[in-house]
Amino acid sequence: MSQTVKGVISRAKGAATEVVDVVVPDPGSNDVIVKIAACGVCHTDLAYREGGINDEYPFLLGHEAAGIVETVGDAVTHVEVGDFVILNWRAVCGQCRACKRGRPWYCFDTFNASKKMTLTDGTELSPALGIGAFIEKTLIHEGQCTKVNPETDPAVAGLLGCGVMAGIGAAMNTGNVGRGDSVAVIGCGGVGDAAIAGAKLAGATKIIAIDRDPAKLEWAVGLGATHTINGAEVDDVIEAVQELTDGNGADVVVDAVGRPETYAQAFYARDLAGTVVLVGVPTPEMKLELPLVDFFSRGGALKSSWYGDCLPERDFPMLIDLYEQGRLPLDKFVTERIGLNDIEAAFDAMKAGKVLRSVVEI
Structure with missing residues (x-):
């Protein structure tokens, strides 16, 4: 059964973001629903709002996230309910020419969820970088989840999902x-x-x-x-x-x-x-x-x-381990912790150069 949760969208180029009701459908066979714990505010989210990526409005913003797997599709084997995961936008396919040549960090056909999240009137949303994580729960492909140490602060872990990893x-x-x-x-x-x-x-x-x-x-x-x-x-x-x-x-x-x-x-x-x-x-x-x-x-x-030429399954757990050992100060990137209603103020702080990262905690 579908769920209705709160999420942050951009309806039109340059328009202020809005917190609205978003319908999250049941996962497809290889999809999962992740309950978002934290999501960083990245410049790419602002670029989506400003039309710098494409014009496929409305966008569901947010992509630098970590959370808990809540529901899985019937064919999912990569993660299990209860896993603490970092979301990533490089879910490698294993079949394209880059993957077959042993260069999966250049994968040309990465996976996304098989279904669309929508507004309550049925309008389909375009999730930022195929994720959309300024939201209480999001729908993604299982390959977009990377399991890491569950003791890690979600506000810190999620930053590996984009900018810090890049x-x-x-x-x-x-x-x-x-x-x-x-x-x-x-x-x-x-x-x-x-x-x-x-x-x-x-x-x-x-x-x-x-x-x-x-x-x-x-x-x-x-x-x-x-x-x-x-x-x-x-x-x-x-x-x-x-x-x-x-x-x-x-x-x-x-x-x-x-x-x-x-x-x-x-x-x-x-x-x-x-x-x-x-x-x-x-x-x-x-x-x-x-x-x-x-x-x-x-x-x-x-x-x-591109994305730091990373392989999430290789790099995310390693970097989290280095953080937990005190060898990589990922926590220093978290300048402030905010709520879903604070995205516009976070964009202003970003443009003014006042923050390394604002992180939405949900």
């Missing part, structure tokens, strides 16, 4: 940061600071945080940065990075902003054969113009990081 993975998985490497991170919001934490975890010895906000640079130091560069106070960010790396540039530079200007800084601030990792999300109209000869004359690698 940043950690950008450093560790995509950038392949290793012991003794130098790393520069441009943009010290939630994703950038997660890349800093990931670089520290991977053994980087020089980690340079770059931002124009002193408060964000202070957060970055708390998460592992050894040096900071305030872009508003230096004449040339590239030269500043080179000065801190014996004139060479960093081994890995992570662009967590995703603008042509910051990408160009990342490109030239790396060592001759260094790696650039783009994890900040550009908008469709942005263009990059650089001399082609500069690409030819420098080695290394230019990479884009």
Whole structure:
């Protein structure tokens, strides 16, 4: 029998979010219903509200979540009722060309729930990143659940569902940061600071945080940065990075902003054969113009990081274990804990750079 619960939707481009009644149907054969305990407020949710993803309104927002499996479909084998899980939007199919080539972190055909959640008038909702977790209970595919240590604070665990995993993975998985490497991170919001934490975890010895906000640079130091560069106070960010790396540039530079200007800084601030990792999300109209000869004359690698190139089943339990051991300070990303009615205020705080993460507790 279907259930009616409270959830947060966006009806139209730029319109304020609303808390409304949402109908959650019975799960299909491979679907599960998860009772949400906590969900982070990610910039992607704001992008959905603003029409930056697509125009399939109304959206059911929220996707960085953790909760308890409440109901399972008759063919579900991946999780059981009562499991504490982190939700993920990479439920790998195992059959696409990426999966069959042993690269499931690039899966091209990830699973979502077989049924749609709706408004009470029957209007179908588009769940953010196939999840929709600013809600008391949500319907997802069993592969979108990753079981982790049930003793973990849900507000902390849920952040691995998107932004924090994207940043950690950008450093560790995509950038392949290793012991003794130098790393520069441009943009010290939630994703950038997660890349800093990931670089520290991977053994980087020089980690340079770059931002124009002193408060964000202070957060970055708390998460592992050894040096900071305030872009508003230096004449040339590239030269500043080179000065801190014996004139060479960093081994890995992570662009967590995703603008042509910051990408160009990342490109030239790396060592001759260094790696650039783009994890900040550009908008469709942005263009990059650089001399082609500069690409030819420098080695290394230019990479884009999708969801930190993570495998949830591999990475989430490992990172939670490291957090529980005191080796990964995931709790430092939780700036404030809020309710379902506070999403608009959380968006404002995000845009003002006042938070790493606001987390909705349900």
